Amino acid sequence: MKKIGLALLGLGTIGSGVMKVLNENGELIKKQEEIEIDVRKILVRDKAKKRSVEIEPSLLTDNYDDILNDDSIDIIAEFMGGEDPAFLYIRDALRKGKTVITANKEVIAKHWEELDEEARLSGAGLYFEASVAGGIPIIKPLRRSLQANRILKIMGIINGTTNYILTKMTEEGRSFEDVLAEAQKLGYAEPDPTADIEGYDARYKLSILSTLCFRNRVPVDRIYCQGIKGISADDIKYARELGYGIKLLAIAKKENNKIEARVHPTFIPLSHPLYAVRDSYNAIFIKGDMVGDLMFYGRGAGDLPTASAIVSDIITAGQNGKHYYVKFDQEEPKFEDNWLSEYYMRLVVKDQPGVLAEIAGIFGRHNVSLDTVIQKLRDKNNATIIFITHKASEKWISNAMKEINASPSVISVESLIRVEK
Amino acid sequence: MKKIGLALLGLGTIGSGVMKVLNENGELIKKQEEIEIDVRKILVRDKAKKRSVEIEPSLLTDNYDDILNDDSIDIIAEFMGGEDPAFLYIRDALRKGKTVITANKEVIAKHWEELDEEARLSGAGLYFEASVAGGIPIIKPLRRSLQANRILKIMGIINGTTNYILTKMTEEGRSFEDVLAEAQKLGYAEPDPTADIEGYDARYKLSILSTLCFRNRVPVDRIYCQGIKGISADDIKYARELGYGIKLLAIAKKENNKIEARVHPTFIPLSHPLYAVRDSYNAIFIKGDMVGDLMFYGRGAGDLPTASAIVSDIITAGQNGKHYYVKFDQEEPKFEDNWLSEYYMRLVVKDQPGVLAEIAGIFGRHNVSLDTVIQKLRDKNNATIIFITHKASEKWISNAMKEINASPSVISVESLIRVEK
DSSP states (O other): OEEEEEEEEOOSHHHHHHHHHHHHHHHHHHHHHOEEEEEEEEEOSOTTSOOSSOOOGGGEESOHHHHHTOTTOOEEEEOOOSSTTHHHHHHHHHHTTOEEEEOOHHHHHHHHHHHHHHHHHHTOOEEOGGGTTTTSOOHHHHHHTOTTOOEEEEEEEOOHHHHHHHHHHHHHOOOHHHHHHHHHHHTSSOSSOHHHHTSHHHHHHHHHHHHHHHTSOOOGGGSEEOOSTTOOHHHHHHHHHTTEEEEEEEEEEEETTEEEEEEEEEEEETTSGGGGOOTTEEEEEEEETTTEEEEEEEESSSHHHHHHHHHHHHHHHHHHOSOOOOOOOSSOOEEOSSOEEEEEEEEEEEOSTTHHHHHHHHHHHTTOOEEEEEEEEEETTEEEEEEEEOSEEHHHHHHHHHHHHHOTTEEEEEEEEEEOO | OEEEEEEEEOOSHHHHHHHHHHHHHHHHHHHHHOEEEEEEEEEOSOTTSOOSSOOOGGGEESOHHHHHTOTTOOEEEEOOOSSTTHHHHHHHHHHTTOEEEEOOHHHHHHHHHHHHHHHHHHTOOEEOGGGTTTTSOOHHHHHHTOTTOOEEEEEEEOOHHHHHHHHHHHHHOOOHHHHHHHHHHHTSSOSSOHHHHTSHHHHHHHHHHHHHHHTSOOOGGGSEEOOSTTOOHHHHHHHHHTTEEEEEEEEEEEETTEEEEEEEEEEEETTSGGGGOOTTEEEEEEEETTTEEEEEEEESSSHHHHHHHHHHHHHHHHHHOSOOOOOOOSSOOEEOSSOEEEEEEEEEEEOSTTHHHHHHHHHHHTTOOEEEEEEEEEETTEEEEEEEEOSEEHHHHHHHHHHHHHOTTEEEEEEEEEEOO
16 A cells, blocks of 8 residues: 655645545545555644644644655645745755645646756656646546547636626626626625636636647737626627627637637637536536547536545556656747637617618728628617627737727727637 | 557447547657557458558458467457457457457446456456547546545436437427438438437446446446437427426436436436537536536547547557556445436326316325426317426336326326436
C-alpha cells in the first residue's frame, strides 16, 4: 500500500471539502486505488479560527516553511486562490521536488510555462483538473482520452455565476441588476462580482483549456473578453422568438495554425445541448477532428465537486509519480482578432420611409449580408429593427456599425451580440 | 520512441476508421505521446475484397493464428462484433500475453470476469472504452477521474438508433413504424432492428457501466429490459403537454448494497439535460456522492468517433503496459426488482359517472397516490384519462393495473411508462 504525505494550502470551502472527501471515502480509495492519503500539515492564516470540519490542531501551521521543509510531505494541494502568494508557494514546492495539485486558474493561466519548467527540472508533478470547471472531468479526458484527435473548437459555459444570472433572467423575465442583487444576497455571486460578470474568470479557464487543446500557449491577454452587463431582458425575449438563448460562452478555435479565443455573451440555438445547461452548472463542448462533438457537463464549483477533482489528481499523482508534460507545438500560432461570426443586433430607428433600405444599404456596402430582419414594436415615432446577419468579419461589422451609429435615422444601437451554432 | 506492433481484427466500418485515424493523426500521436503505432496484421474474412481504405495487401490475413503467433504484435484491437468467435480470439490473445483493445460490448458484458482473470494471469491489458457510447470518454473518466466518489446513479441514452427514432417521432409527430422504416432506408437502423429497439444493445452497455461504477458484477440477465415499440405519437404529445419528453434510458442505482438496473422508455422533464440529447447522439448522466451530477455527451457510434476511443486505448495501453484491474466489492449486492418510480399511464374508459372515482379507488387501495390526473378527448362514449403517480413500487403498480384491467369501466390501458427526474 502506497502512502502519500499530503499538505493542504488553505482550509476554506475547498480545503474543508477535501477533508470531507478523504474522511468519507478514504477507505474506498485505499481499497480501490491501493493508496493511502495522509494529511500531514495544513497551512492556514489563523490557527485559532473555528472550522466547519474537525481538524487535529497539531496539523495546522501558519508558516509555509514548515510544509516546504517537511520531507514526509510528497504532495501539496493548493486552493488559496489568487496569484500572490500562491504562485510563489507552488513554484517553491515544485523546486523542492514536491508534486503540486492546484485549483488555481489564475496562477496556471499566467505562469504555465514557468511552472511546467520547474516541474520538469525537479521531476515533480503539476496537476490542475480543479482549475477549470470544478468537478467536471475535463483536463484528464483531454489528455488521456482524446489523444487521437486534433481539437478544432471549444465552446464552454465555464462560469457558474453568470450562467445562474442568465438562467434566472431567461426563465423569470427579470433584469440583470435584479437577479444579480438576489444572487449576491444568496451568496451565489461575490460582493464584488466583477471577475465573474465581466468574463475574467471564464477567460482564465479558457486560456488553460485552449492551451491544452491546441498545444499552443494562449495567453490571457490574447483572449477577447466581454461580460454580460449589457444583456437586457428584451434581448433574451427576442432571442427566444428567433429560436435562440443567450449564454456567456468561452469560445476558442484553431484552424491552419490560426487561433481565435473569446469570451462574450452569445446567441445559441435552443436545440443546442449547451442551451440546456441551466443554473450554476457548467459545460464544455469540444469538437475533435475524429470524435466530432463532445460535451462534458456538471458542477463547476462548490466544495465537494471541486474536492472530487482535487482528490482524483492526488490519487493519479500518487500512482504515477510523474508529471504529464504538455508538448507545445513548435510552430508559433497566429492569433486572429478579425474572426467571422453571425451577429444579432437591435436598433431603434425613426419610423419613416426609407430607413430600412438605408441601413440595409450600409450593411451591403460593408459585405455584411442579412439572414433575418424583423421590424416591430412601434411606439409613437420609433421602430425597433432586429437583424441577424450571415457570417461577417469583426471589421466589416465594426465599420458598418460606425456608419449606422452616425446615421440621423438611427436613434440608438441597443445591442450587438454574436451568434454561434 | 516506443513502437507498438498492432493487429486489427476486422476491417469493416470501425477498422477502416482506425486506419484513417492512424493515417491522419499518427504523426501528431508520435510527437505528443511519444509512441509509434505500427499496424502489422489485419484479420479479414476475404482478403480479395475491395476496401474503402488503401491497405498494403501483405498486411491482410484470414488466419487468426498468424496474428496470435506473431511475437512482433503487442496489442490486438478487436471490432468484429458478436460473441463468437470474438470472445475466443480475445481470450486466446490475453493468454498469450497480448493486450486487447475491444469495442465488443457483448463479449465484455458476458465474459468480464473470465477475461479479467486471463489478463491478470498473463499480465496483459484489457481495454474497452469503445464498447460503451462510442467516442464519448466514459470508461477512463470513471476509472481515472472519479476515484474519489461512490457512484450512486447512472442514467444513459446509450443507443443511438432508438434516440434517433424517438427524436424524429417527437419533432415530426410521426409514428414509430414510419420513422423506423425511414431509418432503415437511410442505414441508421439495421435491417433486423431487434437488438436496438428492444433495448438489448443498451442492456449490454448498462451491464458494463454499472459493473464499473458499482464495483459489483451486474450481469445482463439482472437488468430489466423493455424496448420502444409500444411508444405512440400520442404518448409523446401528452408527455410534452405535461412537461416531459420520452427517451429510452438505461438506469442503474446502488444504495445500501442494493442494485437496481433497467432499460425502458422513460418520461424525463423537458428541462433535464438528457432531454436535449437529440438524433443519434448518446449521453451518460452520472451521480457521484461527492461530485454530484455529471453528463458526458457525444457520438455513440460511427467509424471515426469509435476509432478515436480505440486509438486512445491503444496509446494508453502502449504507455502503461499494464492492465487497470477493477477491484470488485467483496460483499455480494442484492438485486432489487421491486424498485420505486413514478408512472405515467393512459387509459381509455367508458364515459360514465363514477369511473374516475373507481380507478382512483383502485390506486388508493394499492398504495399508489396520484400526482396529476387529466381527463380529455371524449369521443362518443369514451374518455381518455392520463395519470402521473407519485413514487410507487413495481408491485403496487402491477397489482393496481391488474384490477384496473379487469374493471368493466376500463376499455383499454394504452400505455404505462416510468418517469425519472
